[in-house]
Amino acid sequence: MIKIYNTLTRKKEEFQTLEPGHVKMYVCGVTVYNDAHVGHAMSALVFDIIRRYLEYRGYTVKHVMNYTDVDDKIINRANALGEDPLKLSQRYIEAYANELASLNILPPTATPQVSKTMPLIIEFIQGLIRKEAAYAAPNGDVYFSVPNDKEYGKLSGRKIEDMQAGARIEVGEAKNHPMDFALWKAAKPGEISWDSPWGKGRPGWHIECSAMNLAELGEQIDIHGGGNDLIFPHHENEIAQSESYTGKPFARYWIHNGMLQLGGEKMSKSLGNIVSIKDFLKKRGADVMRMLVLMGSYRAPLIFSDETQDAAEKSLERLKTALRPASASSGGLSAEVASALASQAESTKQAFIEAMDDDFNTPLALAALYELVKAINTARDNGATDAQLQPAQSTLRELTGVLGLQLKEKQGSSEDEAKVNALITERNEARKQKQWARSDEIRDQLKEMGVTIEDSKDGTKWRWS
RNA sequence: GGCGUCGUGGCCAAGUGGUAAGGCAAGGGUCUGCAAAACCCUUAUUCAGGGGUUCGAAUCCCCUCGACGCCUCCA
Known part of the structure; x- marks a missing residue:
């Protein structure tokens, strides 16, 4: 019997799927406007490991990972580069997919994109308005009405009053309540936009995941995952939207991975303490990243340092x-x-x-x-x-x-192999004649070539290291 | 200020009531010409600190200190 820690209940629970033998799993992907970093890799690896294990235990897993390809940051970056925002995001989607493959992460069974889900997103918002869970503001924005949702805060354990005390909430003029969040944002001049019943605009961040879940997996899912930095507000808002829309409990198990830390701080684009997946893979192998994740609990912070990487x-x-x-x-x-x-x-x-x-x-x-x-x-x-x-x-x-480990021995070119074999033959000649200095010299030379040798009764073995 | 996670040997880390897994590192040994790899042995009377509950606590309760995350975009 598999047990899973559920963020929603803050307890480990027995894992029971909606449909026997099948798992519907949705994991929040990335916003594609820049190179992905090893923190993203950690999250992707955690859910890859979970998926592989569930499959090992006999489940069929539908694994959906979204790409946020419409967003302020993408628009800003595209403007700065003078590039079409959707072209820019498409480029990063392809790059990210390749990086995940390099990390030996199984491709999700579906990878929906916001830009390709627009009709459903609009329909979803209309549904929320019909149920009076949301309202259109005069300026063309549409907001989710948080005070109308009695269960709001159940995932993150927050009360609306507490959050207001934080005083960091921006009170948008168009909002009825400071906690309300945007489902649809009216387009600013020159911005990429889609037609909607509320005029030209684009979706807010949270609604896309509710809509894509519905499209790919249906009204109820087994596992919803992501980094623990998404618990609030993203996942809280997703629950609010989806449950208001369907009237049914949304995800059974909420799984959140801990943050990867560099120098005692979370690695994030805004802090600028980034190691990109690309750079990591140049220095270390895919297995090393995976081993780092495996060495600790997926829910705990992962200390990313030279020391832990060496240990891995x-x-x-x-x-x-x-x-x-x-x-x-x-x-x-x-x-x-x-x-x-x-x-x-x-x-x-x-x-x-x-x-x-x-x-x-x-x-x-x-x-x-x-x-x-x-x-x-x-x-x-x-x-x-x-x-x-x-x-x-x-x-x-x-x-x-x-666990997704490949454990491949390193390979060299066949040319180099011939060279190595020649050197080893020479060394063994020297050893026969007890010319230890020459023998050790050759060993050092091989070491510089990245070759480790082991003398044994059956002769000399070697491997790339 | 609020919510949450957490503090275990030099480093990473498992362990939710019964007397401290494992990996890395370090030291000693077997093997080896010397190495390398493997194998064997050693390394926390103790789990941030202080109280309490209990026959018994790293594990439960309270307090203190500290770290991190979220409350704004974030995997």
């Missing part, structure tokens, strides 16, 4: 050691020892599932994997053959695959 890289290396082949000269394990390895594989699998079932406890799941790593390596040291290692290794592959 080393931890990956450790997982990889278990997947390496048996020693060529191995004499085989006794039946007893071989069956002990098999039972470790089985108990690791169970521990892994138990950990992941408990609100996707990836650090605990990893701990289970390391036990299997140790068992495999010990078996190899004790002379296991490849055939004896293989079942345990394939269990390890299966489980790391569920």
